[in-house]
Amino acid sequence: MRGIFSKRRMTLLVLVALVAVLPLVFPSGYYYRVAALVWISALAAVGLNILMGYAGQVSLGHAGFFGVGAYAVAIGPARLGLASWICILLGAAASGGIAWLVGRPILRLKGHYLAIGTLGFGVLIALVLTSEAKWTGGPDGTSVARLAVANMRISGPTAWYWISGFVLVFGAWLALNLEDSPAGRALRALHDSEIAAALGGIDVARHKLWAFVLAAVYASIAGSELALFDGFITPDTAGFLHSIELVAMVVLGGMGSVLGSVVGAALLTTLPQLLTVFVEYEQALLGLIIMLAMIFLRLGIVPGVQRMLARSAS
Amino acid sequence: MTKPFRGVMLLTIAVACMALAMAVSNALAQDIKIGASLSVTGPASFLGAPEDKTLHLYVDKINAEGGVLGKKLQLVIYDDGGDPNKARTFATRLVEEDKVVVVVGGTTTGATLAMAPIFEDAQIPFVSLAGAVEIIDPVRKYVFKTPHTDRMACEKIFEDLKARGLTKIGMISGTDAFGKSMHEQCLKVVGNYGITVLADESYGAQDSDMTPQLTNIKNAAGLQAVVNPGFGQGPAIVTRNYKQLGITVPLYESHGVASKSYIDLAGPAAEAVRLPAAALLVADQLPDGDPQKPVVVAYKRAYEKATGQPVSTFGGHAYDGLFIVIEAIRRAGTADPKRIRDEIERTTGFIGTGGIVNMSPSDHLGLNLSAFRMLEIKNGDWTMVTATH
Numbered sequence: 001m002r003g004i005f006s007k008r009r010m011t012l013l014v015l016v017a018l019v020a021v022l023p024l025v026f027p028s029g030y031y032y033r034v035a036a037l038v039w040i041s042a043l044a045a046v047g048l049n050i051l052m053g054y055a056g057q058v059s060l061g062h063a064g065f066f067g068v069g070a071y072a073v074a075i076g077p078a079r080l081g082l083a084s085w086i087c088i089l090l091g092a093a094a095s096g097g098i099a100w101l102v103g104r105p106i107l108r109l110k111g112h113y114l115a116i117g118t119l120g121f122g123v124l125i126a127l128v129l130t131s132e133a134k135w136t137g138g139p140d141g142t143s144v145a146r147l148a149v150a151n152m153r154i155s156g157p158t159a160w161y162w163i164s165g166f167v168l169v170f171g172a173w174l175a176l177n178l179e180d181s182p183a184g185r186a187l188r189a190l191h192d193s194e195i196a197a198a199l200g201g202i203d204v205a206r207h208k209l210w211a212f213v214l215a216a217v218y219a220s221i222a223g224s225e226l227a228l229f230d231g232f233i234t235p236d237t238a239g240f241l242h243s244i245e246l247v248a249m250v251v252l253g254g255m256g257s258v259l260g261s262v263v264g265a266a267l268l269t270t271l272p273q274l275l276t277v278f279v280e281y282e283q284a285l286l287g288l289i290i291m292l293a294m295i296f297l298r299l300g301i302v303p304g305v306q307r308m309l310a311r312s313a314s
Numbered sequence: 315m316t317k318p319f320r321g322v323m324l325l326t327i328a329v330a331c332m333a334l335a336m337a338v339s340n341a342l343a344q345d346i347k348i349g350a351s352l353s354v355t356g357p358a359s360f361l362g363a364p365e366d367k368t369l370h371l372y373v374d375k376i377n378a379e380g381g382v383l384g385k386k387l388q389l390v391i392y393d394d395g396g397d398p399n400k401a402r403t404f405a406t407r408l409v410e411e412d413k414v415v416v417v418v419g420g421t422t423t424g425a426t427l428a429m430a431p432i433f434e435d436a437q438i439p440f441v442s443l444a445g446a447v448e449i450i451d452p453v454r455k456y457v458f459k460t461p462h463t464d465r466m467a468c469e470k471i472f473e474d475l476k477a478r479g480l481t482k483i484g485m486i487s488g489t490d491a492f493g494k495s496m497h498e499q500c501l502k503v504v505g506n507y508g509i510t511v512l513a514d515e516s517y518g519a520q521d522s523d524m525t526p527q528l529t530n531i532k533n534a535a536g537l538q539a540v541v542n543p544g545f546g547q548g549p550a551i552v553t554r555n556y557k558q559l560g561i562t563v564p565l566y567e568s569h570g571v572a573s574k575s576y577i578d579l580a581g582p583a584a585e586a587v588r589l590p591a592a593a594l595l596v597a598d599q600l601p602d603g604d605p606q607k608p609v610v611v612a613y614k615r616a617y618e619k620a621t622g623q624p625v626s627t628f629g630g631h632a633y634d635g636l637f638i639v640i641e642a643i644r645r646a647g648t649a650d651p652k653r654i655r656d657e658i659e660r661t662t663g664f665i666g667t668g669g670i671v672n673m674s675p676s677d678h679l680g681l682n683l684s685a686f687r688m689l690e691i692k693n694g695d696w697t698m699v700t701a702t703h
Contacts, residue, residue, distance in 0.1 A: 030410040033403060066350055131489060138489035140446060141424045143400060157406070226399065230429040234398050273403065283355065 002167065007174040011174045011259045015172055019165035023158075032157035039164035040225045042265035044169050045249040046258055047218020050175055052247070053256035054184060055211040056191030057107065058115045061122020062246050065095040065216040067129055067238020070144075070152055070231030074233050075135055075146040088113070089225040092217045099216035100209065107208045122243050129235040144227045160229045171218060172258050178214075179258070187211055188256075252293060254300025258307030263301050267293075317337050340654070345388035348639065348647045349414030351404040352428065352443075356395035362421040364617075364629030365443055366391060370417065370638055371620050379437075387575050390414055390699070396421070398428035405429035408641040409436040415649045416642075418635040419443040430457050439642075439655040441635040446495050450678040450679065456655055457680040460628075460634040460668055462592070462685055464543070465503060467569045470590035471541055472500075474505040474699070480538040480564065484513040484531035486524065486552055488544035489661035493519075496543035498645035512537055519548060523553045532561050539563050545570040550579035557583035564588060569686070572627060576695055588699065590686040592627045594667045596696050609665050630667030638664055638671065 018041070026032055044066055051057050072091025076082040106117040129136045136142060147154045154163070180183045188195035188206050198204050220239070227233045236242065245268060253264025271289065275282045297304030316433060338550045350369060351364035360505035381387060390412045394401035401420070408414045409432060417433060420426035420442035433440040433456050440457050442449050442631035447463040477481065480542050485498035497516070512534040515527035531540060540563060542552050549571045554566055565587050567576070593600060593675050597610040613633050614625045641664065641668060643649060664671040669685025688699040 028410040030403075030406045030416075033406045035404065037399075133494060138494050139424075140495065141427065143427070229403055230399060230428060231400070232398060232424075234424040234428075235400070236397060236424070243393060273407070274402070282393065 011176055012169065012173055015169050015262065016037040019169060023161065029049060029157045032161040034270060036157055036161045036164045036229060037226075038262075038266045038269045039161070039168040039267055040222050040229065041246070041249060042051075042262040043168050043225070043255070043264045044219045044222035045261035046168070046171050046175050047215040047222070048246050049050070049250050049255065049258065049261040050178065050187075050218070051211045051215040052250050053254075053261075054179065054187040054191065055208055057208060057211065058203050058210070058247070059215065060115050060119040060240075060243050060247065061125070061219075062118070062215065062219050063238050063240070063242035064122040064125035065099065065268045066223035066226075066242065066246070067125055067217035067235065068095045068098065069220030070233045070237050071136055071142075071223075071229035072220070072222045073147075074137075074142050074144040074225045078142075079135065083229060084145060085149070088228075089223060091224050093214040095220035096213045097292055099213045101129060103209045103212040104205075107205065107212060109217050117191070119240070122238070123240060124239070126235050129238055137233065139235060141232060144230070146231060154208065156281045164225055164229070167221065168262070169237060172262070175258050183207065183210070191242075204229070214256070248290070252290060252300060254297075254303040257300065257302045260302035342597070344642065345386045346383070346413040347388045347412060349388070349412060349417045350391045350635075351394045351401045351408065351417075351420040352419050353390075353424065353425065354393040356397070356421050358396040360626075361443075361458060361628045362393075364623075364626050364630050365419055365421060365632035366393075367621050368617060368629040368632040369636055371616065372633065373614075376640065377679065382640055383649070384646065385649070387640075394421075394425055395426065398422075398424040401425035402428045402432060403638070405432040406445075409438060414438065414640045415651045416654050417441065418639055419632060423449065423495075426457075426459075430454060430541065433578040437655075438651045439639070439658055441639060441658070443631040443635055445492070447499065453676060453678050458638070458658055458673065460568065460638070460666065460671075460679075462668060462681055463679065464492070464500070464568070465499040466686060467496065467590050468500035468503055468541075468543075468683070469507075470683055470688065471566045471568075471588075472504060472509055473589035473683065474588065474590075474688050475509060475539055476507050476565070477566070478539075481509050482512050482534075482538045483509055484534055484537055484540045485511055485517070486515045486517065486531060486542050486544075488519055488546075489516050490519040490545055490548075492545035492568075493543050493548070495572070496568055498542060500541065506566060517548060518545075519546065520579045521548065522551060524548075524552050525559060528552070528559050528561065528699060530539055532559055537563055539566060541566045541568075542567045543570070547579060550576055550584075553580040553587060553677045554583045563583055567626075570687075574624060577691060582694075584691045584694070586687060586692070587688060588690045591689050591696070592630060592668050592685065593687055594625060594627050594630045596687060596689060596698055597625075599696070605670065606667075608610050610667050613667050627667070632663075632669070634666030634668050637666065642664070702703050 048062050051059055069091040073084050075089045076087030078086050104120055109117045130139050186202045186207050194204050249264035249268050250261055254260030271286055275285050278285055329519040352366050354366045358504040373387050377664050392404040394404055417440045420429055423444040426442040426444040434454055442459040445461050447465050449459050487493045511546040513531040515530055517524050519529055526647045542549050549567050553614040567587055571592050572595050593606045594610045597614045617625045638661055640653050646657045659673050659674040661671055669681045671680040673680035690699050
């Protein structure tokens with residue numbers, strides 16, 4: 001596994017190849033848009049996977065951080081006259097800071113209590129974004145200034161396809177490196193058993209907290225990307241349903257697998273587009289496909305298929 | 315075959331079905347394509363579902379009668395579930411994949427504002443079915459809308475207050491999108507009518523008791539009337555609490571509660587409450603000479619017969635949008651999007667369910683205050699207020 005074709009390199013290779021080759025088969029800008037949305041959601045999912053897949057902690061309020069990133073690039077340029085790219089960084093810093101502050105008490109909770117704690121946090125952020133209408137534009141949302149670099153306005157699906165693709169590859173590379181680092185191993189150890197990990201000399205609280213902060217930063221950057229890409233944002237982005245969608249991406253694709261998070265994001269983003277031909281049966285079919293995937297590939301799609309391949313090879 | 319493989323096979327079959335269905339839909343490309351992204355499901359489905367049904371009902375009807383310009387209409391409707399991000403993706407899809415020539419709807423303000431830039435860039439005319447005034451103010455070249463704005467509802471209420479000689483009011487508003495937007499618009503125009511707001515309270519959309527806020531309003535010295543911009547169940551609770559507290563000055567609700575369920579929820583407390591609403595709500599009570607009467611009665615009958623559900627003003631917005639577009643296509647004599655846009659802007663004297671529409675380059679709504687009727691609830695039913703004194 002340590003050779004050229006280690007799991008880490010293979011995952012990155014597959015991702016880079018996908019991002020580079022997909023445009024060759026895209027007939028129109030619509031495909032670029034859907035693919036860009038996949039890369040953006042995938043970035044948030046890869047981040048959440050660090051918390052859920054590596055460290056084994058649930059967050060049902062993760063869209064809150066997504067919302068912080070999104071509103072940072074909406075409010076910063078419009079109200080404070082800051083450049084959009086600075087606001088991406090400020091949003092990420094703010095998300096990381098908030099995660100650090102709320103993570104300390106919240107991560108002491110376990111199981112269902114942790115889930116409820118994070119859920120409450122996510123709802124709070126959505127509530128603030130909805131009611132502070134003077135700053136956020138309220139429930140109807142607010143428009144977002146376009147990203148400009150050296151006086152060039154960056155907009156349109158093609159440009160954002162490449163930006164989001166690049167950011168995703170970079171984010172995946174970081175997450176993969178983390179997986180194989182001492183910190184990553186510590187996270188997986190506390191995933192299996194917190195007591196055993198603590199006995200092994202791992203600072204459980206600190207590692208959990210950093211996983212939470214890292215996941216928040218990923219979500220925040222994804223949120224900034226989406227807001228700049230769409231040019232318009234509403235508090236729904238930070239809402240509970242979006243949090244659930246992010247968790248579903250990680251679980252469906254396969255917890256602990258970076259490629260799995262990307263596959264999960266791809267499925268949940270493209271399926272609603274593909275299933276529109278079934279009109280009123282769309283929602284039922286979406287549910288059916290997710291159910292079938294979870295019944296037959298219990299570990300999630302990517303680890304499930306990997307195990308199947310390994311089994312048929314032996 | 316192992317179990318996991320069966321799952322993969324099912325997925326493959328599903329994908330193959332989709333490809334087939336897409337091929338079939340592409341074969342019908344000769345028709346005039348009308349697109350829509352509506353919130354058929356999700357929290358805004360009470361708006362989106364009647365819009366969806368109305369569009370299907372009338373497009374089928376028009377096609378059965380021979381179509382428009384000798385061509386069949388083809389409707390492409392997507393369900394955005396009220397999510398602006400999804401709506402924008404569907405807007406891109408309508409433009410680039412389906413190549414529609416005109417779009418009717420956008421159910422929510424958020425979805426409409428997210429989609430508008432796509433249609434502006436693609437130069438496809440877009441008739442929104444959402445409420446907020448921001449959609450048409452400032453005017454966007456390709457964006458139109460059919461529902462009255464909340465600002466007009468405020469003006470209609472204030473007009474009626476002024477006619478009754480009531481100038482000192484209290485306001486209690488919902489904090490949801492609808493209540494917030496209308497509250498803001500009311501405060502903008504209240505000065506034009508010489509009316510002052512003595513007390514300004516708000517409540518959350520899920521609150522179940524508004525007695526404290528109403529007590530504050532009740533205690534305002536010289537109070538002559540109360541206005542309640544709100545939506546859903548909130549106003550019904552306000553109305554009940556209002557009677558419980560024994561407040562006797564007139565209560566005004568918004569067009570947001572213009573449905574039978576408000577009267578049912580508020581019960582006898584709703585007696586004598588006034589609100590502005592579209593003519594559709596009192597279709598059968600309109601005087602015979604009213605130009606809107608034939609249109610609203612026909613729509614009400616057709617909708618209730620086809621769906622078995624009571625008519626709502628929201629479906630009426632879709633009716634208006636569809637027919638403004640169809641008449642524009644007929645006048646243009648072609649399905650060229652730019653020509654359709656020009657003709658939509660030239661719409662004059664169009665009689666819809668929402669009112670009589672006269673558009674212009676500076677007015678992409680084309681309704682005036684006469685589109686609203688002031689209603690009063692009497693004996694548990696709507697009645698039209700004829701003399702405003």
